Amino acid sequence: MKQPGILLQQLVCWACPHRPRLGALLLLLFLSILAVSGAAIPTSLDGPFPPKTVAFDTSLPRGSEDLPHWHPRLVKRVPSIFPEQIALALSSPDCLWVSWVTGDAQIGPEVAPLDPTTVASEVHYGIQSGNLTWVSRGSAEVYSQRYPYEGLLNYTSGIIHHVRLQGLAPDTKYYYTCGDSALSALSEERWFKTLPHPSPNNYPSRIAVAGDLGLTYNSSSTLDHIMTNEPSLLLMIGDLSYANQYLTTGSKGASCYSCEFPNSPTRETYQPHWDAWGRFMEPLVSTVPMMVIEGNHEIESQVENVTFASYNARFAVPHQESGSGSKLYYSFDAGGIHFIMLGGYVDYNRTGEQYLWLKNDLERVNRDVTPWLIAAWHPPWYNSYSSHYREVECMRLEMEALLYEHGVDAAFSGHVHAYERCNRLYDYELNSCGPIYITVGDGGNIEKVDVVHADDDGQCPTPLDSIPEFGEICPSNFTTGQAAGKYCWDTQPEWSAFREASFGHGILEVLNATHALWTWHRNQDFGQAEHGGDQIYIVRTPDVCPNLRTRKQRRLRDTHLHDLEPVCKRKLNYLGSKNQLVYSKE
């Protein structure tokens, strides 16, 4: 046990002029011991971890401006009738959504919606480049964003196309073009690789997780780093384009989430920002499926109390495939992982439709096929930063028990512009069978990184400082534990394992039915020899934490729970190994 002390003494002496060689040798030894111990990645079984905070690196600017719309990443590069803003999304396991935009959006005093029936929605695809033998057809729509106020401009979108490809083989590379062949307006060829089929032995290689991305220089850096990590799937946990930081004229409305638009009759939006964001994302998401869920910046209220018009029109999500009546919540499988995407800005009460859907969805999950159960929604339930502190307690109080009882392994959120990983917990108490909550709202948007903690001196917010943009507020002081009688902790809470204010993204690599490697990458580390960030094996312990609902669930499944009527039917049958395909007649 004396060794480290001795080493340190020698190190101090390394600076002494008379012992340079020995000192250098010992330093090397010391560093290599550090490197070896540093190389051992902790597992969640080593937890609960003592709370750790890494302070914001104040040498970095806390944020940056949005890219100008003339930036090469944002300009429209194809003639009007050609597809742009091409994006993929998962449907059911044999199916995939392809979405794109044609035609020109309009913004101004007098705008007339385009007719979506004037352009066909076709995807030509095949497994050989240049030989795209199959065709799928879909539908198209337009949306408008209108404000009934003098001086505000109205917007109407380009034609937004959604086509669902069916009968795709797993783990297979497909090439595709999209557009309208009759108009000779097909996109250049692209490709994607389908995910492996749901099974406890098959997982996507890397899943990127990002939140609150926006469209700034920091967002660009995050997106570049996600691409460098070559994910096979991208989870985008709300607050996408930040179009509602602008006036309808395109000039800045407000630069923070809670700021009112001072000289404006309503919170305006600049919808062309969405088109810019679609172009910004295209290089990644025209080849890797992106699964979005709504954040508060997607609400975008307009005339007649219409909300989420852009989100609903632009993104294809598998809500029908998963039995949900709303694009604001849905579920899907990615290999042996069942993902649940919840809506923080739509009724989450026990009496409501989302809760009923969630309950049914959880009861249908077969952990023998998809051992991993991962949830994601925008506003975090557990957050020790001042920003949005305990903002969605009402949602947590309604839904937490259901997720816990079904053994959710991990839950990702955004909203807070920083990183935080929690110890396993349930209802604010450490619990080795609770989910691991992770906040990754650090995509880089224009609102800047959040650096203040609720436990910092004098920084405990009041409930009125964190009013959610949807739903009630449920303020209450803690009744037990370290923070009993108070609204905030005095130090970093025991459930907060690691927090750091920096921009970046996460990568989840599920290795098998029990182990997944989670890595949080900071933007400032790319291209550097030294890396900060966070890394941990998330380990499931199904034998120690039996899914409390499993037995009941099996019984239910056997008696009256039927599989959903498949929305996207298989066209191919799989015989023997997954690569042998047999076409079925339909």
Ligand SMILES: *[C@@H]1O[C@H](CO)[C@@H](O)[C@H](O)[C@H]1NC(C)=O
């Ligand atoms: C945000 O981007 C700016 C400009 O590229 C950069 O200087 C800054 O370090 C970034 N900030 C963070 C927190 O990454």
Ligand SMILES: *[C@@H]1O[C@H](CO)[C@@H](O)[C@H](O)[C@H]1NC(C)=O
């Ligand atoms: C925008 O649309 C609203 C609702 O239809 C309408 O009341 C308003 O006059 C329009 N604004 C302009 C500038 O045309």
Ligand SMILES: *[C@@H]1O[C@H](CO)[C@@H](O)[C@H](O)[C@H]1NC(C)=O
């Ligand atoms: C094109 O693909 C189809 C189906 O995959 C295949 O039957 C056909 O032989 C291919 N044609 C060429 C020229 O490779």
Ligand SMILES: *[C@@H]1O[C@H](CO)[C@@H](O)[C@H](O)[C@H]1NC(C)=O
């Ligand atoms: C919009 O919502 C407000 C407040 O909920 C309500 O009073 C009003 O009647 C609604 N307007 C329309 C056109 O539905």
Ligand SMILES: *[C@@H]1O[C@H](CO)[C@@H](O)[C@H](O)[C@H]1NC(C)=O
């Ligand atoms: C949810 O329940 C709370 C408390 O019962 C209620 O105040 C609120 O209006 C409900 N929200 C919705 C959307 O039904």
Ligand SMILES: *[C@@H]1O[C@H](CO)[C@@H](O)[C@H](O)[C@H]1NC(C)=O
């Ligand atoms: C809740 O805690 C705050 C300080 O965190 C305190 O000022 C307030 O009086 C407490 N409220 C109740 C009802 O105990």
Ligand SMILES: *[C@@H]1O[C@H](CO)[C@@H](O)[C@H](O)[C@H]1NC(C)=O
């Ligand atoms: C799962 O992966 C982990 C990490 O590679 C390994 O230690 C463990 O033995 C694996 N479990 C099984 C059942 O293969």
Ligand SMILES: [Fe+2]
């Ligand atoms: Fe948010």
